[in-house]
Amino acid sequence: MQTNFTESQLADPDTAVANQVLRSCVHCGLCTATCPTFQLLGDELDSPRGRIYLIKDMLETNRPATEEVVLHVDRCLSCLSCMTTCPSGVHYMHLVDHARAYIERTYRRPLAERLIRGVLGWIIPRPRVFRLALAGARLVAPLARLIPGQSMLARRLRAMLALAPANVPGPDPNEGPRLYPASGPRKARVALLAGCAQQVLAPEINAATIRLLTRLGCEVVVAKGAGCCGSLNHHMGQHTPAMTLAWTNIEAWSREIDKDGLDAVVINASGCGTTVKDYGFMFRTEPAANRNKAELISGLAVDITELLTRIGYTPTRPKPGLTVAYHSACSLQHGQQITNEPKALLRKAGFRVVEPAEGHLCCGSAGTYNMLQPDIATRLRTRKLRNIAKTKPDLVAAGNIGCITQLSGDALPVVHTVALLDWMAGGPRPEGVPCVA
Amino acid sequence: MITLPDPKPDVLARRDAVIAGLRAAVADAEGVIGDPISLKPYETDGLSAYRQMPLAVALPESTEEVAAIMRFCHANGVRVVPRGAGTSLSGGALPMADAVVVGLMRMNQILDINYADRCATVQAGVTNIGITNAVSDEGFFYAPDPSSQLACMIGGNVNMNSGGAHCLKYGVTANNLLGLKIVTVDGEILDIGGEHLDAAGYDWLGLLTGSEGQLALVTEITVRILRSPEGARAMLAGFASNEIAGACVDSIISSGIIPVALEFMDRPAIHACEAFAHAGYPLDAEAMLIIEVEGSVAEQDDLLARLSAICNRHNPMSLKVSRSVEESLAIWKGRKGAFGAIGRISPDYLCMDGVIPTSKLPDVLRRIQEMSDSYGLKVANIFHAGDGNLHPLIMFDANDPTSFHKAETFGAEILKLCVEVGGCLTGEHGVGVEKRDLMPFQFAEHELEQQRRIKSAFDPDWLLNPSKVFPLRAPAALPRAA
Numbered sequence: 001m002q003t004n005f006t007e008s009q010l011a012d013p014d015t016a017v018a019n020q021v022l023r024s025c026v027h028c029g030l031c032t033a034t035c036p037t038f039q040l041l042g043d044e045l046d047s048p049r050g051r052i053y054l055i056k057d058m059l060e061t062n063r064p065a066t067e068e069v070v071l072h073v074d075r076c077l078s079c080l081s082c083m084t085t086c087p088s089g090v091h092y093m094h095l096v097d098h099a100r101a102y103i104e105r106t107y108r109r110p111l112a113e114r115l116i117r118g119v120l121g122w123i124i125p126r127p128r129v130f131r132l133a134l135a136g137a138r139l140v141a142p143l144a145r146l147i148p149g150q151s152m153l154a155r156r157l158r159a160m161l162a163l164a165p166a167n168v169p170g171p172d173p174n175e176g177p178r179l180y181p182a183s184g185p186r187k188a189r190v191a192l193l194a195g196c197a198q199q200v201l202a203p204e205i206n207a208a209t210i211r212l213l214t215r216l217g218c219e220v221v222v223a224k225g226a227g228c229c230g231s232l233n234h235h236m237g238q239h240t241p242a243m244t245l246a247w248t249n250i251e252a253w254s255r256e257i258d259k260d261g262l263d264a265v266v267i268n269a270s271g272c273g274t275t276v277k278d279y280g281f282m283f284r285t286e287p288a289a290n291r292n293k294a295e296l297i298s299g300l301a302v303d304i305t306e307l308l309t310r311i312g313y314t315p316t317r318p319k320p321g322l323t324v325a326y327h328s329a330c331s332l333q334h335g336q337q338i339t340n341e342p343k344a345l346l347r348k349a350g351f352r353v354v355e356p357a358e359g360h361l362c363c364g365s366a367g368t369y370n371m372l373q374p375d376i377a378t379r380l381r382t383r384k385l386r387n388i389a390k391t392k393p394d395l396v397a398a399g400n401i402g403c404i405t406q407l408s409g410d411a412l413p414v415v416h417t418v419a420l421l422d423w424m425a426g427g428p429r430p431e432g433v434p435c436v437a
Numbered sequence: 438m439i440t441l442p443d444p445k446p447d448v449l450a451r452r453d454a455v456i457a458g459l460r461a462a463v464a465d466a467e468g469v470i471g472d473p474i475s476l477k478p479y480e481t482d483g484l485s486a487y488r489q490m491p492l493a494v495a496l497p498e499s500t501e502e503v504a505a506i507m508r509f510c511h512a513n514g515v516r517v518v519p520r521g522a523g524t525s526l527s528g529g530a531l532p533m534a535d536a537v538v539v540g541l542m543r544m545n546q547i548l549d550i551n552y553a554d555r556c557a558t559v560q561a562g563v564t565n566i567g568i569t570n571a572v573s574d575e576g577f578f579y580a581p582d583p584s585s586q587l588a589c590m591i592g593g594n595v596n597m598n599s600g601g602a603h604c605l606k607y608g609v610t611a612n613n614l615l616g617l618k619i620v621t622v623d624g625e626i627l628d629i630g631g632e633h634l635d636a637a638g639y640d641w642l643g644l645l646t647g648s649e650g651q652l653a654l655v656t657e658i659t660v661r662i663l664r665s666p667e668g669a670r671a672m673l674a675g676f677a678s679n680e681i682a683g684a685c686v687d688s689i690i691s692s693g694i695i696p697v698a699l700e701f702m703d704r705p706a707i708h709a710c711e712a713f714a715h716a717g718y719p720l721d722a723e724a725m726l727i728i729e730v731e732g733s734v735a736e737q738d739d740l741l742a743r744l745s746a747i748c749n750r751h752n753p754m755s756l757k758v759s760r761s762v763e764e765s766l767a768i769w770k771g772r773k774g775a776f777g778a779i780g781r782i783s784p785d786y787l788c789m790d791g792v793i794p795t796s797k798l799p800d801v802l803r804r805i806q807e808m809s810d811s812y813g814l815k816v817a818n819i820f821h822a823g824d825g826n827l828h829p830l831i832m833f834d835a836n837d838p839t840s841f842h843k844a845e846t847f848g849a850e851i852l853k854l855c856v857e858v859g860g861c862l863t864g865e866h867g868v869g870v871e872k873r874d875l876m877p878f879q880f881a882e883h884e885l886e887q888q889r890r891i892k893s894a895f896d897p898d899w900l901l902n903p904s905k906v907f908p909l910r911a912p913a914a915l916p917r918a919a
Binding site: 001002003023024025026027028029030031032033034038039041042043044045049050053054057066068069085086087088089090 | 467470472474475477478479481482483485486496498522523524540542543545562564566585587588589713774775776777778779780781784785786835836
């Protein structure tokens, strides 16, 4: 597609990348077909091609972001379904990431929105604060229906309170940096991204990951200093905090590499995995030493199902006789193009695996999206749950905490893939999962 | 560069009133777009080299809303450009400065599936693949399959009489329609045909199919659905030159075998598509045929054996039959994503769409290559070889104006060549704005005049998608229906 940037505009490295992305788009429109918001809203402005065009026009004219552009870019889930569909290889993620940062820099949101986004971006990456906030939310959750009105603010507050789980587990005594030695001879040494929201909402996921990996001969290190991957801030356009968090992780894992080497950085929340795999790009304009470190970490980053496929997984328990509906998290299937590994592992573990229709569509979780765009998120959740129910499963498995939270609370238990794999290899039965069908 | 007629100054001056009128016709507040920033993405379609900002965009959710929009626009002399998914490669949905774009993408409901009579009634904004997806569980499918079938909408398919890879066996859109609900230019709702073959009276279905949004707005469509074949298998045959592959196509067609699909790709296309689909295309070949057969396993085996024998007479460099469903899917993913995949090797392309008698294939391909050399622009050939429907993709750089101009001239020359060898300007993309000025190469003036009279009979004031299909003339010279 034709672009109109001046030489001086292209001297800016971010604009240069945007130009490359735009030039690779041939405006064929295939992306519209698999975009969840276009399916629901039926307006090209709420499709990838429409957003690409809005962003193109905004960047070309050097115009501060306007309300119209913000509305449609905010509605983008960053599910990246469009990238799976695109035959031209348009890197929509890098374009929309840049647009979000550009919006944050040039557009002043209404006060209430600034507050909500600021608070979410500050609390969620900090596990201790997040745990306190959830406890508080749980206390006031019964009052959610008393929040009056249909304003976006009121709907967002109600959505946030509705998402707060009824039981917030207390802090895991093992939380924090630690070294978990391999049982038996060490075959590999991996760093686990302990993450932020996940270890508060579902500490059992990290526990299952560690149990399973150490049992399979991996030494697992939760590195000192590593924490939130930065994606939450990144997706809200909060560039500086995102880069700070990412750099902290890069430093922490680089120290582990210097100490005793690392064979992989393993991630069990796929939303985070997509971002860690993009660290190399995020730090592309940094001095070579930093850029190389970031690239090295991105190169080591793997999803837990990739690692298990690589090192080999074998169950030890008899087949559980359960049917699992595998929900493919967007960050896994679109962001990282990982589609077969989780299903193959679940089958190997002895589960019958079914795949719901419209598997390419997002469940509406999308980081903070379900709190910031509650209406669209709820419609996507309902649609996803309906498609899952049609497969008549005993439970749902997903590889991302966001999806697990979003889809929980309905008729079926929703658990992390790794929790099921750990169970079948000798770990405890994940809570809520029936013994046998 | 294509010219558009001067916008009507009085309509431009009434812009706010037009937007207010549309708001009265469309219930949803987000269903009318009038601000310039939000209108920008609607300035073009799949032919992005041509751009024109519209006056406004309306997104109706029902036939009644479409009728209300048309009543308003007709009463106020406002032009209307219908739009589906905006995937047209001929600029069929290119707006005009004084026109309202009526986008039908919100009308995306499957209204009825009638398995007993083997038909389905759907709204115009249902995607082509959406129809098949709705009936595939019961073992049915909707046959015409344009490459953009994932995104393109059935309303647009009707208006462009779209084809597709499998139309060699099943016919194009026109052969798979039973009924239409249309809204006339003055807002009347009419039903044509129904859930049965052979609509009553004149062949209105035939007339409206392929009318490029110039006669009426199509809002609902009743299509035939067919039983899915027991199975299908594709074969890839690589050849040392375009001419040899072209000659092989000619041998297959003249043998009397009708494969369900017979597709051609040349070297640049093979490489671009393989990079996207990883389908095992022969990267050393100059040209490749995808030949698909369907039916029972025995039928497939028999046909593939006979087709292999024909291919072998043309010294193929490679001959490979797909061994699994995944492999077949990858083969088609590459072919169907071909146009977009060219985006990997060139920032822009013009996709031509001409038809030639299949016996002329080798000669025409050679002459296209000669033109490519003389213009200094690369060309990738991807097309429905069985139908003689060519899609040369001319690669250019839109950021370089001379490159675009050369590409346009090159494209026009290819299409003139198609007419010269006894073919036609367009196979399935429609004339649109792209081939409008080439129509005199196909038709004599009196033939064009007769066709203009048909348009005038439906749309006396030429409000519906004007400036397309027919070469421009002064409005005063437009014919009136008798």
